Every structure is written in C-alpha cells, then in structure tokens.
Amino acid sequence: MFSALRKCSDKIPARLVVAIMCFFACWCTYMLRLNLSVAIIAMVKPLPGKESKGNGDGAVYPALHCLIARWAPPEEKGRFIWSLLGGTFGTVISFPVSGVLVEEWGWRESFYVFGGVVLFFSIFWIWLIRDSPDKHPRISEKELTYIEERIGTNVERNEGAKTRSKLPILRIMTSLPFLALLLCHYGNLWGLFFLLTLAPKFMSDILDFDLKKSGGLSSLPYLARVGFGFVFSAVGDYMVKNETFSRTTIRKIFVVFSHLASGALMFLIGYMDEYLWLTVLMMTLSLGMNGAATVSNLTNHHDLAPNFAGSLYGIMNGIGVTSGFIAPMISGRILEKNNGLYEWRILFIIGALFYIITGVIFIIFGSGNIQSWNTPKATAEDSQPEEQGAED
Known part of the structure; x- marks a missing residue:
C-alpha cells in the first residue's frame, strides 16, 4: 500500500501535497473542536443563555503559516492560504456527523471515532510533510529549484537555534x-x-x-x-x-x-x-x-x-x-x-x-x-x- 502511495506521491508536486495536507489539517482541527462542543452538550445540561464556544486554532494556524512561508512561491500564495479554509469546510461536514455519532453511539464513542481519524491523518502528515523543501526526500530537483528561486532570500533556510x-x-x-x-x-x-x-x-x-x-x-x-x-x-x-x-x-x-x-x-x-x-x-x-x-x-x-x-x-x-x-x-x-x-x-x-x-x-x-x-x-x-x- 505504502509503495503504491509513494509512487503516486512522486508524480505529484510536493508543494501540492503540502497544500492538500494543510487543508485537511485545518479540517481536523475544526472537527475536534465541533465534536467537543457537541459532546459537552450531550454530557451536561447547558445553562440558560450560555453556549459552549471555543477557538480550536491554537498553535495549528501559526505553524501552518510558517510552513507556507517556506513552501509557497509568491504567485501561489493565495491558493496556499485558501487551503487553510479547510476548517470552514470541515465545519459543514463534521457538525452533522458528530451529531449523529453522539445521538446513535454516545459521546465517548464520538471521541474514539474523531480521535482515530486525526491519528490516521497525523501518520500521513509525518510521512509526507517536511518543514522546508530542501528537507523533503521526494521533491524533484526541478521543483526545489523553482521554489527556492521564487521565494529568494526573504526566508531564512538555516533553522538552527543559534543562527535563527x-x-x-x-x-x-x-x-x-x-x-x-x-x-x-x-x-x-x-x-x-x-x-x-x-x-x-x-x-x-x-x-x-x-x-x-x-x-x-x-x-x-x-x-x-x-x-x-x-x-x-x-x-x-x-x-x-x-x-x-x-x-x-x-x-x-x-x-x-x-x-x-x-x-x-x-x-x-x-x-x-x-x-x-x-x-x-x-x-x-x-x-x-x-x-x-x-x-x-x-x-x-x-x-x-x-x-x-x-x-x-x-x-x-x-x-x-x-x-x-x-x-x-x-x-x-x-x-x-x-x-x-x-x-x-x-x-x-x-x-x-x-x-x-x-x-x-x-x-x-x-x-x-x-x-x-x-x-x-x-x-x-x-x-x-x-x-x-x-x-x-
């Protein structure tokens, strides 16, 4: 399975894979946030006039912007940033699914399901994503040269703690x-x-x-x-x-x-x-x-x-x-x-x-x-x- 996926990923531009994974990273972030909100309602009776609201962004979005700065050429920056709207799309899909899971199986099982999905996604993230193009093992020389030439010297490539x-x-x-x-x-x-x-x-x-x-x-x-x-x-x-x-x-x-x-x-x-x-x-x-x-x-x-x-x-x-x-x-x-x-x-x-x-x-x-x-x-x-x- 992984060998077939590796062959497929070799034919796809590495930066496209990064953009797709950013989309699903935001999706997963909002999926967990929404499931938590739905589960809280199922676990406790909310107080009148109060709602369980939260911000699931945390460190995810700043980290993704840091990643995009190193991967996205200027003429592709807008579409890379658009991939971060995966959270908005995830809201549409995840809310009704979470409601059905909590209603049919219970709030505990909803955490198992969504937690399992995020864990599965995380394995692919670790396998496919690197902090910068020059550290990616499957990027082509042509694509690496293109990204580095388009980004230029505006982004530091040396990420050592002493030199950053x-x-x-x-x-x-x-x-x-x-x-x-x-x-x-x-x-x-x-x-x-x-x-x-x-x-x-x-x-x-x-x-x-x-x-x-x-x-x-x-x-x-x-x-x-x-x-x-x-x-x-x-x-x-x-x-x-x-x-x-x-x-x-x-x-x-x-x-x-x-x-x-x-x-x-x-x-x-x-x-x-x-x-x-x-x-x-x-x-x-x-x-x-x-x-x-x-x-x-x-x-x-x-x-x-x-x-x-x-x-x-x-x-x-x-x-x-x-x-x-x-x-x-x-x-x-x-x-x-x-x-x-x-x-x-x-x-x-x-x-x-x-x-x-x-x-x-x-x-x-x-x-x-x-x-x-x-x-x-x-x-x-x-x-x-x-x-x-x-x-x-």
Missing part, C-alpha cells in the same frame, strides 16, 4: 503597515464571529426560522466562503504572477471585497425585516465576499515579513479572537432588555462598521512591501527606514 533571527517584537508593534493589518484582521474576525454565532439567533428569534429543519440551507454561508475564496485566491495569484498591479495595490483591491463589500451586505441584513430568503442570501454573499480575505488580511503578513509569518499570525489571531467573546458580550447587553428588530439592526450596523472602518484603515496605511525587520540581523538595513511605496 529573534523576533523583533518592538519593531513589529511599532510598524504602521503591521498595525493596519492587525486592525484589518480584527475587523475580519469580528464580522466572522458575529455572522457565524449570532446571525443564526437572529434568524431564529426574529424571522422564526427553524434551523433544525433547514437542511443544507444553514450551510450555504460556509460553503460560499470556501467557494468564493478559491476564486478570489486564484484571481489574486494570477494578478501577482502577471504583475497586473503592485503587491500593495492587489492586497488593497481585495480588501474592498473582504471588508467593504462584506460590511455593506451585513448592514443590509438588519433591514431585511421579515424577508427570510433575502436574509439568507445577504448572509451567504457577505461570507462569500469575505473569501477574498485569502488574498488580503490572511496573506499580507507573508508580504511584510515571511521570516516571521507564523509569529505575526499568532499575534494577529491572539488579539483577533478576543472579538469572539467581546461581540457576544456587547450583543447580550443590547438585547438584554428587548430582543427586537431595532436592537438587532444596531448589532448588524456595529458589525458592518467593524468591517468597513478596519478595511478603510488598511487601504490607507497598509502595505504589500517586505519590511526591513524581516531580516533584523542585517544591521545595515536596520538603520534604513522601511519602504512603504516601492514594490518588493
């Missing part, structure tokens, strides 16, 4: 392009958490929509983000490859879709009143437009400092996920006295403003140029101001 560059945290946190990206990412997560956690409550409480009987309708927004995201990432990579615009301009163009368009559609949801199908359509389009994040805020840190892509994403996501509990807290206070259409309209306007304002900030202050602190060892470069306008 230290994270220039002070310069990062005082970098205007990174701070603009940080706000952009925060606005993105605020809008996502709001739509994915609170919009279903709006549909249930205000529009009397039975989510349990909706079939695949409730999955449409998730699928739209995955589908639109692939299209956006392919278009973005095409523009980078053909140098249609500068890297900075490309990132800002896609922020128009991922933030401004998503925010405008979210704003409209609050004015749909009793139009259920229009509400579902607006939600689907809003998350679909947000798929452009694969070419904007989810990729931009690779432009700024590919050497520290994993660390930058860890900072961005560590701060960004706070919106996952701040947004519900604010929503709870607004809906505390009255759970009516007017109050929900205020919430949708707040979510839309987070999208739009942070998107505008990035359009003004964001950059697609590599920053001098990407190579902090180069003291000669450190003494020069960072370029904000010229393309890397």
Whole structure:
C-alpha cells in the first residue's frame, strides 16, 4: 500500500501535497473542536443563555503559516492560504456527523471515532510533510529549484537555534503597515464571529426560522466562503504572477471585497425585516465576499515579513479572537432588555462598521512591501527606514 502511495506521491508536486495536507489539517482541527462542543452538550445540561464556544486554532494556524512561508512561491500564495479554509469546510461536514455519532453511539464513542481519524491523518502528515523543501526526500530537483528561486532570500533556510533571527517584537508593534493589518484582521474576525454565532439567533428569534429543519440551507454561508475564496485566491495569484498591479495595490483591491463589500451586505441584513430568503442570501454573499480575505488580511503578513509569518499570525489571531467573546458580550447587553428588530439592526450596523472602518484603515496605511525587520540581523538595513511605496 505504502509503495503504491509513494509512487503516486512522486508524480505529484510536493508543494501540492503540502497544500492538500494543510487543508485537511485545518479540517481536523475544526472537527475536534465541533465534536467537543457537541459532546459537552450531550454530557451536561447547558445553562440558560450560555453556549459552549471555543477557538480550536491554537498553535495549528501559526505553524501552518510558517510552513507556507517556506513552501509557497509568491504567485501561489493565495491558493496556499485558501487551503487553510479547510476548517470552514470541515465545519459543514463534521457538525452533522458528530451529531449523529453522539445521538446513535454516545459521546465517548464520538471521541474514539474523531480521535482515530486525526491519528490516521497525523501518520500521513509525518510521512509526507517536511518543514522546508530542501528537507523533503521526494521533491524533484526541478521543483526545489523553482521554489527556492521564487521565494529568494526573504526566508531564512538555516533553522538552527543559534543562527535563527529573534523576533523583533518592538519593531513589529511599532510598524504602521503591521498595525493596519492587525486592525484589518480584527475587523475580519469580528464580522466572522458575529455572522457565524449570532446571525443564526437572529434568524431564529426574529424571522422564526427553524434551523433544525433547514437542511443544507444553514450551510450555504460556509460553503460560499470556501467557494468564493478559491476564486478570489486564484484571481489574486494570477494578478501577482502577471504583475497586473503592485503587491500593495492587489492586497488593497481585495480588501474592498473582504471588508467593504462584506460590511455593506451585513448592514443590509438588519433591514431585511421579515424577508427570510433575502436574509439568507445577504448572509451567504457577505461570507462569500469575505473569501477574498485569502488574498488580503490572511496573506499580507507573508508580504511584510515571511521570516516571521507564523509569529505575526499568532499575534494577529491572539488579539483577533478576543472579538469572539467581546461581540457576544456587547450583543447580550443590547438585547438584554428587548430582543427586537431595532436592537438587532444596531448589532448588524456595529458589525458592518467593524468591517468597513478596519478595511478603510488598511487601504490607507497598509502595505504589500517586505519590511526591513524581516531580516533584523542585517544591521545595515536596520538603520534604513522601511519602504512603504516601492514594490518588493
């Protein structure tokens, strides 16, 4: 079996295998997260008004961004980042499967099943994946040369602990392009958490929509983000490859879709009143437009400092996920006295403003140029101001 798989893998580009495995790594991460949420509900009776929410990202996403920085040529970066939406697709598939397992077999057995799947996947990950192309035993010389030439010297290849560059945290946190990206990412997560956690409550409480009987309708927004995201990432990579615009301009163009368009559609949801199908359509389009994040805020840190892509994403996501509990807290206070259409309209306007304002900030202050602190060892470069306008 393994010999046949080895022959098959030898014919497939190693970086394609890395992208596919990243997709399933994110799938597994969300699969375990969702099963835990479903199992907790089965184990204990939840308190009124409380929900079991969590963030299953942990160290997985920063590690995958670090891997992508070493494997993805610039003209393929968007599609590599799109592979990280495997978690979104995993949500659609895993939630009903987990529910059936818990209902039919019990919550203990659901852990055995999903744990076994992840263990099986981990064996393939260890076998197929290496930290960098030059360490991969089955990569062709042609592909290795192509990746190294396209990535260039922006990513360190020597990973020894004594020679690895230290994270220039002070310069990062005082970098205007990174701070603009940080706000952009925060606005993105605020809008996502709001739509994915609170919009279903709006549909249930205000529009009397039975989510349990909706079939695949409730999955449409998730699928739209995955589908639109692939299209956006392919278009973005095409523009980078053909140098249609500068890297900075490309990132800002896609922020128009991922933030401004998503925010405008979210704003409209609050004015749909009793139009259920229009509400579902607006939600689907809003998350679909947000798929452009694969070419904007989810990729931009690779432009700024590919050497520290994993660390930058860890900072961005560590701060960004706070919106996952701040947004519900604010929503709870607004809906505390009255759970009516007017109050929900205020919430949708707040979510839309987070999208739009942070998107505008990035359009003004964001950059697609590599920053001098990407190579902090180069003291000669450190003494020069960072370029904000010229393309890397």
